[in-house]
Amino acid sequence: xxxxxxxxxxxGIHWDDNGLIPVIAQxxxxxxxxxxxxxxxxxxxxxxxxxxxxxxSRSRNQLWLKGESSGHYQNLKNIYLDCDADVLLVEIEQxxxxxxxxxxxxxxxxxxxxxxxxxxxPVLKNPQDIYNGINSHE
Amino acid sequence: xxxxxxxxxxxGIHWDDNGLIPVIAQxxxxxxxxxxxxxxxxxxxxxxxxxxxxxxSRSRNQLWLKGESSGHYQNLKNIYLDCDADVLLVEIEQxxxxxxxxxxxxxxxxxxxxxxxxxxxPVLKNPQDIYNGINSHE
Numbered sequence: 001x002x003x004x005x006x007x008x009x010x011x012g013i014h015w016d017d018n019g020l021i022p023v024i025a026q027x028x029x030x031x032x033x034x035x036x037x038x039x040x041x042x043x044x045x046x047x048x049x050x051x052x053x054x055x056x057s058r059s060r061n062q063l064w065l066k067g068e069s070s071g072h073y074q075n076l077k078n079i080y081l082d083c084d085a086d087v088l089l090v091e092i093e094q095x096x097x098x099x100x101x102x103x104x105x106x107x108x109x110x111x112x113x114x115x116x117x118x119x120x121x122p123v124l125k126n127p128q129d130i131y132n133g134i135n136s137h138e
Numbered sequence: 139x140x141x142x143x144x145x146x147x148x149x150g151i152h153w154d155d156n157g158l159i160p161v162i163a164q165x166x167x168x169x170x171x172x173x174x175x176x177x178x179x180x181x182x183x184x185x186x187x188x189x190x191x192x193x194x195s196r197s198r199n200q201l202w203l204k205g206e207s208s209g210h211y212q213n214l215k216n217i218y219l220d221c222d223a224d225v226l227l228v229e230i231e232q233x234x235x236x237x238x239x240x241x242x243x244x245x246x247x248x249x250x251x252x253x254x255x256x257x258x259x260p261v262l263k264n265p266q267d268i269y270n271g272i273n274s275h276e
Contacts, residue, residue: 008254024162024171031169033162036225048250080246081255083238087174089246100221108218108227112186116146117219 001049009048010041014086020056021088025099028077028091034099035107037066039088051076053090070130072096096125103127139187147186148179152224158194159226163237166215166229172237173245175204177226189214191228208268210234234263241265 001009015021020038027034037055039047042063046054053074057064067073074092081088100107102123109121139147153159158176165172175193177185180201184192191212195202205211212230219226238245240261247259 005253009250012248012255022160022174024174026171033164033171033227036160036162036220048252079250080258081248081250082174082245083240083242083247084245085248087245089171102221104221107220107222107225109221110150110219110223112147112217112219114186115143117150120218 001045006045009044012085013044013081014084015041016086020058021086023055023088023090025053025074025090025092025094027094029093032106033108034092034094034105037064044088047076047090048079053092067095070096070098070101072098072130074099098124098130101127101130103130139183144183147182150223151182151219152222153179154224158196159224161191161193161226161228163191163212163228163230163232165232167231170244171246172230172232172243175202182226185214185228186217191230205233208234208236208239210236210268212237236262236268239265239268241268 013021019040022036023039024036025034038058040056043054043056053066053076055064055066073095076090076092078091079088097105103125104121104123106121109119110117111120151159157178160174161177162174163172176196178194181192181194191204191214193202193204211233214228214230216229217226235243237243241263242259242261244259247257248255249258
């Protein structure tokens, strides 16, 4: 990506006080909302250049190629910026059909039924089998 | 909502340092991601009790019934919490088919085409007609 394009990509974005922006990941085929994570400038640039979604892990305080330990990469199909330029939406192909470290398709698997938060999605794969002993919680 | 249910609703949630949680709004029929805003405890309780989505406006620093000035209310269909309990997803019926203060269906109307952020959604209604002179930017 040349310098002018890079400036155009980054210039309009309102980063928060930590230099981050929230990113919603949506499956491009099923339209299911899979997760929300955060990007810094480096993660956004890497994502656009490689077409593989990179986030910034706030817990590990480092760049995080989604799928690097699980194999569940996210191939970028489209990236959108919202009206206030402070939220991104990525449409992705979810490799393996699992985005959540619990082995579920989506991270949004607790549904409020009026009384309690009910688990509303099955575990598709045992996290231990996904991560082979690697610390699972990205 | 009785006290026990209220405690169950709120107790598992990880609020950020400002007492807020990001909330993704998705159209329950089209599955389109419409916007991201924030809730505090009061907004979440009001949303669950009234089935109309309330946010906390960070710019106005107050409770915000979505649609109060535009008429574009969001009727709650489902609410989900993610694996880390720090993001909410609401499935909603978007009254008027417009969630964005610019008069578009979705706030995510700028698409990166590799060169620039391109407007990718039409304005469905003139914002001046929506707000009738009321300050539009919620």
